Amino acid sequence: MYTSILSATLHGLEAIPVQVEVDVSSGLPGFSMVGNLSSQVREAAERVRTALHNTGISLPPSRITVNLSPGDVPKNGTGFDLPIAGGMLSILGKIPASNLKDVMITGEVGLDGKVRGVRGILSMMTMAKDKNCHACIVPMENMAEAMMMDDLKIVGVSCLEEFVETVRHKKWNETVERPMLPPMPDENCADFSDICGQISAKRAALLAASGFHNLLLMGPPGSGKTMIASRLPGLLPELTMEESMELTRIYSVAGMLPKEYPMIRHRPFRSPHHTISPQALVGGGRIPEPGEITLAHRGVLFLDELPEMRRSVIELLRQPLEEKQIMIARMGGRYYFPSEFLLVAAMNPCPCGYYPDRNRCNCSEQEISRYMHRVSQPFLDRIDLCAETVALTYSDFRKNKKNHEWTSAKMRQAAVAAHQIQKERYKNEEFHFNGEIPTEKIGQYCIMETNAEKLLKQAFSRLGLTGRGYSRILKVARTAADLDAKEVIEEEHMAEAIGYRGLDRNNNDVI
Numbered sequence: 081m082y083t084s085i086l087s088a089t090l091h092g093l094e095a096i097p098v099q100v101e102v103d104v105s106s107g108l109p110g111f112s113m114v115g116n117l118s119s120q121v122r123e124a125a126e127r128v129r130t131a132l133h134n135t136g137i138s139l140p141p142s143r144i145t146v147n148l149s150p151g152d153v154p155k156n157g158t159g160f161d162l163p164i165a166g167g168m169l170s171i172l173g174k175i176p177a178s179n180l181k182d183v184m185i186t187g188e189v190g191l192d193g194k195v196r197g198v199r200g201i202l203s204m205m206t207m208a209k210d211k212n213c214h215a216c217i218v219p220m221e222n223m224a225e226a227m228m229m230d231d232l233k234i235v236g237v238s239c240l241e242e243f244v245e246t247v248r249h250k251k252w253n254e255t256v257e258r259p260m261l262p263p264m265p266d267e268n269c270a271d272f273s274d275i276c277g278q279i280s281a282k283r284a285a286l287l288a289a290s291g292f293h294n295l296l297l298m299g300p301p302g303s304g305k306t307m308i309a310s311r312l313p314g315l316l317p318e319l320t321m322e323e324s325m326e327l328t329r330i331y332s333v334a335g336m337l338p339k340e341y342p343m344i345r346h347r348p349f350r351s352p353h354h355t356i357s358p359q360a361l362v363g364g365g366r367i368p369e370p371g372e373i374t375l376a377h378r379g380v381l382f383l384d385e386l387p388e389m390r391r392s393v394i395e396l397l398r399q400p401l402e403e404k405q406i407m408i409a410r411m412g413g414r415y416y417f418p419s420e421f422l423l424v425a426a427m428n429p430c431p432c433g434y435y436p437d438r439n440r441c442n443c444s445e446q447e448i449s450r451y452m453h454r455v456s457q458p459f460l461d462r463i464d465l466c467a468e469t470v471a472l473t474y475s476d477f478r479k480n481k482k483n484h485e486w487t488s489a490k491m492r493q494a495a496v497a498a499h500q501i502q503k504e505r506y507k508n509e510e511f512h513f514n515g516e517i518p519t520e521k522i523g524q525y526c527i528m529e530t531n532a533e534k535l536l537k538q539a540f541s542r543l544g545l546t547g548r549g550y551s552r553i554l555k556v557a558r559t560a561a562d563l564d565a566k567e568v569i570e571e572e573h574m575a576e577a578i579g580y581r582g583l584d585r586n587n588n589d590v591i
Contacts, residue, residue, distance in 0.1 A: 081105075083170045083177050086184045086213065087163040088204040089148075089155045092368065092415035093333055095200060095207040099149045100160060100185075102167030107143035115148030116412075118156045118366065127158075127189055128165045135193040135240045137172065144168075154412040156367040159198040162187035162217070165240060166247070175247040183252075184208040187219040193240040197221030200333040202325070205229040215252035217243065225332060225342040228325070272311050273487040275304045276476050282308065282486050284467035284580055289315035289491075290498035291559030292513035293552075294401065294423040294462060296386075296583070299469030301433045305426040308469075309382045312424060313347045314488050315495045316379070323378050326418070330377060334370045348379035354388040362396050368408045368415045373400050376421040386427040387454040394459055397423070401462045425463070427455070437471065461548045464515060464556050465580040498562040514558045519551055526554040527567075532574040539578045553577045 082103045088095040111125045125146070132139060146164055148155050163185040170177045186204055188196040201222040208216050209232050218226045220236035227234060233252040237243045245251070272282055281297060285308050288295040295312075297305040319327070327344035331337045337344075352361065352372045363371035373381060383389065400406050400419035408415045430448045434440040443451075499513075505525065506512055517525055528536070540550060556577035557569045564573070 081171045083167045083180070085163040085166050085180050086182070086211070087160055087186050088184065088207050089153065089159075090157065090200045090203060090333055090367070091153070091413065092417060093203060093329055093370070095203040096153055097207060097211060098153070098155065098160075100163040100167055101147040101149060102164065102171060103145045104140065104142050104171050105145070109141045109143060111144045113146045113148070115151050116154050117148065118154065120158055121148070121155045121160055124158070124161045124164055127161055127191065128168065130191045131189045131193045131240060132165065132168060134191060137169070137174065139168065154367050157198060158188035159186040161189035162195060162243065165189055166243065169244060175244055179247050179250055182212070182214045184211070184213045184216045187217070187237070189240065195219045195237050195239055195243065199335045201225045202228060202329045202332045205232060205234070208232065217246060217252070225328070225337060228328070228343065270307070270311050271488045272491055275307050276472055278304050278308065278469050279486065281467040281469050282491070284465045285312050286315065286491050286495060286563070287556060287559050287580070288312065288422065288424070288465055290495045290563055291502070291555065292422055292515035293464035293556055293559065294515070295425070296463045296466045297424070297426045297469060298429055298466060300428065300437075300471045303469035303471055305469055306384060309380070309424045309426060310349065311488060312422070313349045313380050315492050316347050316422070317496065317499045319345060319347060319378065327378055330370055330374055330418075334375060336375070348376055349382065350376040350379070351382040351384065354383070354385040356389070356393060358393050358396055361393055362400070362406050363408060363417055366410070367412065368410065370417055373397070373406060373419045373421065374417040377418045379421060381421045381423050383423070383425040386425040387451055391454060391456070394455060398459055398462060423463075434471070460583045461546055463583060464552045466582040467580060468582065494563055497565070498559065501562045501565070514555045514562070517555055517558070522551055522554055526558045526569060528569045528574065529571065531571040532557070532569050535571055535574045535578065543581065549581065553581060556580065
């Protein structure tokens with residue numbers, strides 16, 4: 081006897097349809113599974129067999145063969161347990177095979193017959209909708225996420241007994257009230273006014289958030305670099321519904337979707353440790369999963385202690401910063417992950433962190449130079465802004481007086497105004513922010529007055545700018561002009577943009 085059930089496997093962020101074919105025939109008793117399977121999928125045989133036994137259903141002493149088609153697509157995860165069990169139950173006559181036609185099923189089955197949640201439900205629901213499925217049966221744990229898809233009949237089950245009743249009576253035809261999402265959790269309420277001084281660094285953060293420019297913060301330990309970076313997502317525009325759904329899919333595939341609120345509504349802030357591996361940063365594995373770069377999509381990726389990271393790891397960022405996506409090639413195919421993030425990095429000016437204060441810094445010039453050159457110039461070329469933070473004095477901290485000119489609310493108001501200007505300017509383009517202007521369109525959108533152009537010409541020769549550095553100065557100047565609501569880049573805007581290119585000074589000394 082033979083039956084076939086539709087399920088899905090994840091290929092990057094996409095779900096690929098898989099036919100779970102179950103056949104029971106006479107012969108030497110056994111349970112074999114084929115179809116380019118990972119160890120997780122092969123273990124489904126024991127999980128399903130034991131779960132059916134503990135539910136009171138005994139398998140016949142026959143030869144059982146399970147094939148997951150197509151055979152050339154790698155299969156991973158535990159979501160095939162429930163469709164395999166469904167195929168068994170259909171052959172045993174517990175559920176009608178006709179009721180399973182054009183029904184997408186996924187879910188992990190425990191040894192006690194309980195159905196548990198799986199990753200990537202939103203991607204699977206998208207696939208089911210494209211395949212014009214009549215209904216979807218998913219774990220009850222994943223119902224809130226699955227119900228985000230409109231115009232799709234979805235029913236959740238928590239155990240095999242519920243699964244049998246659902247299929248028998250086609251419960252997906254019953255009217256199901258879509259659950260209301262709980263109140264959205266508040267964002268981090270930390271404010272820029274909590275940071276003492278550092279006006280130049282705060283201004284750089286405002287420019288970065290207003291135009292989506294990459295930012296490097298450099299200064300001694302405890303000067304506020306991490307505090308500035310952690311508050312920066314609060315200045316970015318709110319996620320659109322399309323962006324929110326995109327992020328929800330990413331975090332669902334990664335298995336990191338919050339259960340209390342299964343939808344990403346705030347821009348992510350990812351801060352991996354400086355010992356992170358290349359695979360954890362960009363994504364990897366036999367069947368690649370999203371790395372920290374993709375988890376920071378549409379948000380902020382903060383790299384603290386930048387020179388302490390392995391150089392090979394840092395260099396991996398160069399392609400994503402330019403192309404806004406990552407391609408990982410495996411024998412099973414090519415996997416594409418989005419990587420449109422705002423990079424914020426932090427570093428000390430020397431190994432001890434206190435240069436140029438020679439009262440505290442004993443590092444030699446050679447040690448400082450070696451420390452600075454841990455980060456390559458091609459990578460630094462991709463940084464739009466470099467802001468220095470300074471060590472504060474005892475009196476600065478004792479005053480403990482908030483600067484009400486640099487609060488998150490006022491900075492966000494200025495950033496939102498700049499975002500609106502850019503939204504209108506680029507309404508017919510594929511990009512949305514000044515930091516994303518392609519090279520061929522810089523001349524069209526970064527119009528300078530005469531004095532500003534003279535200043536840029538002088539900086540180009542004196543700083544030894546590369547073509548990429550030249551373009552990034554213009555983009556930052558464009559954002560500075562937008563913050564002043566000016567259509568043409570003026571001399572003061574150009575001077576500010578050049579001032580934040582400390583990385584280009586002599587190309588031998590970052591300070």
